[in-house]
Amino acid sequence: MTKPRLLPVHLEPDPGETFLGQLAHLRGLTGDLVDWLPPAHLDAPVPPGTSAVVVADLSGLAYRMVAAFRRIEVPILVVTSEFGTVSMWDWEIRDHLRRRGVATIAPTSRQELEDVCRALATKAALARSTMLAYQDDLGAGMQPDIFKRFYWWEDECVEDMRRAFGVTIERRSFRALAARAAAVTDARVEAAWERLGDSVPIVGLSKRGRGEALRLYLALSDELDESGEVIAAGINCLNESATSTTTPCLAWNLLFEERGLMWGCEADLTSMITETLVHKSLGAPVMMTNLYPFLMGQAALKHERIPYFPPVERPEDHILVAHCGFFGVVPRSFATGWTLRPRVLEIVDPEGNAIDARFPEGDTTIVKIASDMRTLTVAPAVLESYTQYENSDCLNGAVLRVADGYRYVEALPSHHAILANGDLSRRLDVVAGVLGLTIAHI
Known part of the structure; x- marks a missing residue:
């Protein structure tokens, strides 16, 4: 199956060290399961052919960027820990987004992250x-x-x-x-x-x-x-x-x-x-x-x-x-x-x-x-x-x-x-x- 194309997005105007470090972890964890697109700002248009957006690092900026999240029409993955899961400290932000109409997908294990990658490939293959x-x-x-x-x-x-x-x-x-x-x-x-x-x-x-x-x-x-x-x-x-x-x-x-x-x-x-x-x-x-x-x-x-x-x-x-x-x-x-x-x-x-x-x-x-x-x-x-x-x-x-x-x-x-x-x-x-x-x- 064709690999899904994941777009890593950052909230700060430019990618910070934390974001880049987490993105490096994610590249290693997902291996050959996906193709990674160049990082983009959350407000930037999502390129055609993108399978999902990946939020690799969150901060309080997210509370003030709900409208930008809402504009995203592909699945939004929140994978903010080095272990391929959502970080526990991001539960509040995820709940805030959910209650304002923004659904996110947050793995709790590396297996779940791999499942999501294969599911994205399956979705593309069916089409x-x-x-x-x-x-x-x-x-x-x-x-x-x-x-x-x-x-x-x-x-x-x-x-x-x-x-x-x-x-x-x-x-x-x-x-x-x-x-x-x-x-x-x-x-x-x-x-x-x-x-x-x-x-x-x-x-x-x-x-x-x-x-x-x-x-x-x-x-x-x-x-x-x-x-x-x-x-x-x-x-x-x-x-x-x-x-x-x-x-x-x-x-x-x-x-x-x-x-x-x-x-x-x-x-x-x-x-x-x-x-x-x-x-x-x-x-x-x-x-x-x-x-x-x-x-x-x-x-x-x-x-x-x-x-x-x-x-x-x-x-x-x-x-x-x-x-x-x-x-x-x-x-x-x-x-x-x-x-x-x-x-x-x-x-x-x-x-x-x-x-x-x-x-x-x-x-x-x-x-x-x-x-x-x-x-x-x-x-x-x-x-x-x-x-x-x-x-x-x-x-x-x-x-x-x-x-x-x-x-x-x-x-x-x-x-x-x-x-x-x-x-x-x-x-x-x-x-x-x-x-x-x-x-x-x-």
């Missing part, structure tokens, strides 16, 4: 990038009573994402992609398999199923080579499963590991943008899955073809998460265990594949962009265990605990959610201002 959605007959294929409902297929969703992030959404034909995959030669498939070697543990998948999975991966690779800056891609793989002789699970894993491409099961644009924002900004492992709160009772049990939820204390605060028979699509580098297996869902081709993988147990964050594209919903959770049900659509799912299950179910924006490893609540709070988002804690 010049494309997300691909492969689809033809939305809602008209398998399980149309379910698939006719989703916002991510609406033109309004596409326009909202473009307006919020500048990203281009390009819809392409799934049929054309499947035809391109079918035309991939056996020689290319065998060469790809030899190159991958032991990096793809496979159990139970037929040789034909493996070959079809690799054909789709190679076809997608070819399309990406031809398409410029593609940051994420998704396929309407379940609803239009009759289009293809395979599923894209292996392809999404390989394309992430090789290119950093984010993925969207069922061509879910909102999941793709959420994964991109969280992973590219924080570097945190992410994955996409379905939520089945225990509170939903038989509605959830029937869909997963399981007889009961696992026994837990306070079941109302627990959520079963599973997607396509297992935990969900997890890149191998994020997983504590990873195996490619035959498909589980009967609506996809028998030669299809699915990833059986796990995240680390412990602190987890459930996160998803809301339909206004201005709100990121965030819920700290604990991944307590994994659970298995034979002859079901949940051969290996995870059990999450949230603080308040009733409040969570009332406020969640979708049945699709992104899980991120660790408790990222504070780090997301910090980068939200850079990304133009507000955080809704649920």
Whole structure:
């Protein structure tokens, strides 16, 4: 990604020793993450292409320069200690500015400073990038009573994402992609398999199923080579499963590991943008899955073809998460265990594949962009265990605990959610201002 361009500003007429010393510290702390512009006075015009303004040194002059702060239209970072954080002595000034309509972003650790720099780069990358959605007959294929409902297929969703992030959404034909995959030669498939070697543990998948999975991966690779800056891609793989002789699970894993491409099961644009924002900004492992709160009772049990939820204390605060028979699509580098297996869902081709993988147990964050594209919903959770049900659509799912299950179910924006490893609540709070988002804690 292109580095963000940071403008250091000084309040005094000329840069003082304290300002220049702190700027030297910041250059060392940020390293190759950013490009620094020449210092400028706070009152000077912000040059075009500036990603953010950095206040490296504050003084009482700030109380008399509120109007100058208000004129700045890019994010304002206050990083006034040699450790890459806001200085404690600047809390009064920051509060004074906040109460007069000037929002600032103030890291409390070097990690938060680095997060902000990566978030600025992510914001810039989205504005010049494309997300691909492969689809033809939305809602008209398998399980149309379910698939006719989703916002991510609406033109309004596409326009909202473009307006919020500048990203281009390009819809392409799934049929054309499947035809391109079918035309991939056996020689290319065998060469790809030899190159991958032991990096793809496979159990139970037929040789034909493996070959079809690799054909789709190679076809997608070819399309990406031809398409410029593609940051994420998704396929309407379940609803239009009759289009293809395979599923894209292996392809999404390989394309992430090789290119950093984010993925969207069922061509879910909102999941793709959420994964991109969280992973590219924080570097945190992410994955996409379905939520089945225990509170939903038989509605959830029937869909997963399981007889009961696992026994837990306070079941109302627990959520079963599973997607396509297992935990969900997890890149191998994020997983504590990873195996490619035959498909589980009967609506996809028998030669299809699915990833059986796990995240680390412990602190987890459930996160998803809301339909206004201005709100990121965030819920700290604990991944307590994994659970298995034979002859079901949940051969290996995870059990999450949230603080308040009733409040969570009332406020969640979708049945699709992104899980991120660790408790990222504070780090997301910090980068939200850079990304133009507000955080809704649920």
